[in-house]
Amino acid sequence: MKITEVKPFAVWVGRRNQMLVKIETDEGIYGWGESGFSGRELGVKGIIEHYREFLIGKDPMSRGALWQEMYRSQYFEGGRTLTAAISAIDIALYDIVGKKLGVPVYELLGGKHRNKVPVFATTAGPYGQDMIDQAKEFMEMGINAFRLSYDNMDIQSGGLFEPRVSIANSAEWFIEARKQLGNQAIIGVDYHHRLNVAETASFCQMMPSHTLDFIEEPIRDETPEAYEVLRTLTDVPFAIGEEFASKWQFLPYIERGITNYARVDICNVGGFTESMKVAGWAEAHYIDLMPHNPLGPICTAASVHLGAAVPNFAWLEVAMARASNNYGEGPNFEVYPEQVLLEGNGYSLPEKPGLGVEVNEDKLSEPFKFWEAPHPHKEDGSHTNW
Ligand SMILES: [Mg+2]
Numbered sequence: 001m002k003i004t005e006v007k008p009f010a011v012w013v014g015r016r017n018q019m020l021v022k023i024e025t026d027e028g029i030y031g032w033g034e035s036g037f038s039g040r041e042l043g044v045k046g047i048i049e050h051y052r053e054f055l056i057g058k059d060p061m062s063r064g065a066l067w068q069e070m071y072r073s074q075y076f077e078g079g080r081t082l083t084a085a086i087s088a089i090d091i092a093l094y095d096i097v098g099k100k101l102g103v104p105v106y107e108l109l110g111g112k113h114r115n116k117v118p119v120f121a122t123t124a125g126p127y128g129q130d131m132i133d134q135a136k137e138f139m140e141m142g143i144n145a146f147r148l149s150y151d152n153m154d155i156q157s158g159g160l161f162e163p164r165v166s167i168a169n170s171a172e173w174f175i176e177a178r179k180q181l182g183n184q185a186i187i188g189v190d191y192h193h194r195l196n197v198a199e200t201a202s203f204c205q206m207m208p209s210h211t212l213d214f215i216e217e218p219i220r221d222e223t224p225e226a227y228e229v230l231r232t233l234t235d236v237p238f239a240i241g242e243e244f245a246s247k248w249q250f251l252p253y254i255e256r257g258i259t260n261y262a263r264v265d266i267c268n269v270g271g272f273t274e275s276m277k278v279a280g281w282a283e284a285h286y287i288d289l290m291p292h293n294p295l296g297p298i299c300t301a302a303s304v305h306l307g308a309a310v311p312n313f314a315w316l317e318v319a320m321a322r323a324s325n326n327y328g329e330g331p332n333f334e335v336y337p338e339q340v341l342l343e344g345n346g347y348s349l350p351e352k353p354g355l356g357v358e359v360n361e362d363k364l365s366e367p368f369k370f371w372e373a374p375h376p377h378k379e380d381g382s383h384t385n386w
Helices: 041-055 060-072 080-101 129-140 163-181 197-205 224-231 247-255 271-284 297-308
Strands: 003-013 016-025 030-035 116-122 145-147 186-190 214-216 238-240 346-348
Touching: 003 041, 016 041, 016 080, 030 080, 030 297, 041 060, 041 080, 060 080, 060 271, 080 271, 080 297, 116 186, 116 297, 129 163, 163 186, 163 197, 197 224, 224 238, 224 247, 247 271, 271 297, 297 346
Parallel strands: 116 145, 145 186, 186 214, 214 238
Antiparallel strands: 003 016, 016 030, 116 346
């Protein structure tokens, strides 16, 4: 089998751009992949166009070796843009290999460990009693793990975000949430690296022990030593890793015991090839995967196959708005006529060969639109993280 075409699609789907890749072969089998480098998709598209030059004619069965060739074929190896492109291609190659051998992708990864991949959800809307009520709805569906809303002020409109105001308001409602939801609830928060070390410490210290089961990425991840300092200031478990673009970025966080959940993103870290290496490494340190899954149905399906095939797994992130008609627009069947769907509190395992996702290529017609993440600021005018 030989690769005959590598087609990148940076297109607007629904409410955002998606960076997809279709790889075709001389046997008529094709595969789809997705990249997670949201907001800078054209950079990834350019890398895929470079890789196309040497991928055509190669055997997709040699996906592990192709990963190495893509990673090592430039002097300036690694980095988020390159591995986001490699991720999409690697996922598409696994889709092809699964179809060629007539098995779902998890069968290529060692087989299934579970019959269903459990999820965690995130409350939509503002913090306060509304989020607690939504968490109660999740618990009625059997989803006991969730991230609650917090006071994000005017951040989504690129306006004001003042960390000290946010943490004081949010902490009060998290204490109330634990009271109302009880200890069966697994309560987390994703502060989206909008705090610094001292602010995170204060936030955690405002709440009694076991108000939170995890805090996700309160600070930026460039400096693992900063997280090590934070570790001495709070006992709340950390969930870190959605921005990591290789096993090497996970290295200090796993080996030095910094993260307690691995937020691996299969569309950024390097596809199945790299995710399975991170999973094995995490397993040796008794760390469960809690994959990041903010994109489209290809990302979800790939994450489900990964989640099925590893022993150390907590929950897969689910975007309720696109997974369930009750919480938003629901699944997009026009572009993705076949996809892996949420059933209750998890994803059943797909049985079709490959990923189990079909893409209607003719519907990938809305052109790329330049979109910027919000650029929020503090009260004094200085820039802060979205
Ligand atoms: Mg996050």
